[in-house]
Amino acid sequence: NAGVMQNPRHLVRRRGQEARLRCSPMKGHSHVYWYRQLPEEGLKFMVYLQKENIIDESGMPKERFSAEFPKEGPSILRIQQVVRGDSAAYFCASSQSKSYEQYFGPGTRLTVT
Amino acid sequence: AQTVTQSQPEMSVQEAETVTLSCTYDTSESDYYLFWYKQPPSRQMILVIRQEAYKQQNATENRFSVNFQKAAKSFSLKISDSQLGDAAMYFCAYREGGGATNKLIFGTGTLLAVQP
Numbered sequence: 001n002a003g004v005m006q007n008p009r010h011l012v013r014r015r016g017q018e019a020r021l022r023c024s025p026m027k028g029h030s031h032v033y034w035y036r037q038l039p040e041e042g043l044k045f046m047v048y049l050q051k052e053n054i055i056d057e058s059g060m061p062k063e064r065f066s067a068e069f070p071k072e073g074p075s076i077l078r079i080q081q082v083v084r085g086d087s088a089a090y091f092c093a094s095s096q097s098k099s100y101e102q103y104f105g106p107g108t109r110l111t112v113t
Numbered sequence: 114a115q116t117v118t119q120s121q122p123e124m125s126v127q128e129a130e131t132v133t134l135s136c137t138y139d140t141s142e143s144d145y146y147l148f149w150y151k152q153p154p155s156r157q158m159i160l161v162i163r164q165e166a167y168k169q170q171n172a173t174e175n176r177f178s179v180n181f182q183k184a185a186k187s188f189s190l191k192i193s194d195s196q197l198g199d200a201a202m203y204f205c206a207y208r209e210g211g212g213a214t215n216k217l218i219f220g221t222g223t224l225l226a227v228q229p
Contacts, residue, residue: 042219056214104158
């Protein structure tokens with residue numbers, strides 16, 4: 001059973017460009033979570049999605065950030081007009097249901113130049 | 114709001130010795146879960162151990178065990194017979210049991226070095 005897949009593993013964007021991060025949950029998992037880890041810090045929750053629905057987006061910045069988890073395909077975290085402060089590792093996790101453990105992907109390291 | 118505090122930014126242990134990492138949390142909920150995650154240099158987050166708040170018995174996974182003190186809101190991780198592969202950043206995390214969200218709240222981490 002393949003684990004949580006994230007791609008790309010490394011992404012470099014210039015200021016003002018868009019970044020698209022992809023997450024494929026584990027097979028049978030319909031709950032996806034995105035977390036951000038700034039340098040030298042712990043992970044911070046961003047958004048929780050279940051197929052086609054955003055359940056909790058309390059950790060998402062109000063502007064430039066959006067997330068989706070369509071019926072078919074991976075979950076996408078989209079960052080528009082990136083700034084240097086967006087440079088971080090972005091982790092996706094998935095779970096079988098709301099009450100089960102979250103399994104993490106390897107993360108995408110975003111660097112904004 | 115729930116918070117998780119790890120007061121030890123760095124710890125060091127000799128190979129084969131025992132080390133304890135501290136974690137305290139703050140919540141008004143009675144139903145919740147606590148976790149320890151390991152993040153090695155590869156940055157992959159690995160679940161080490163989990164504790165349900167309603168269980169009085171401390172969780173154990175091989176060389177890893179916890180000391181869960183619910184009244185004190187303390188959740189420490191003990192690593193016995195430390196190995197070089199245990200060197201990593203360790204994060205304590207909290208998750209509410211009920212409610213609509215399933216988000217994890219992480220502490221700031223403890224960097225563990227294992228000396229040969």
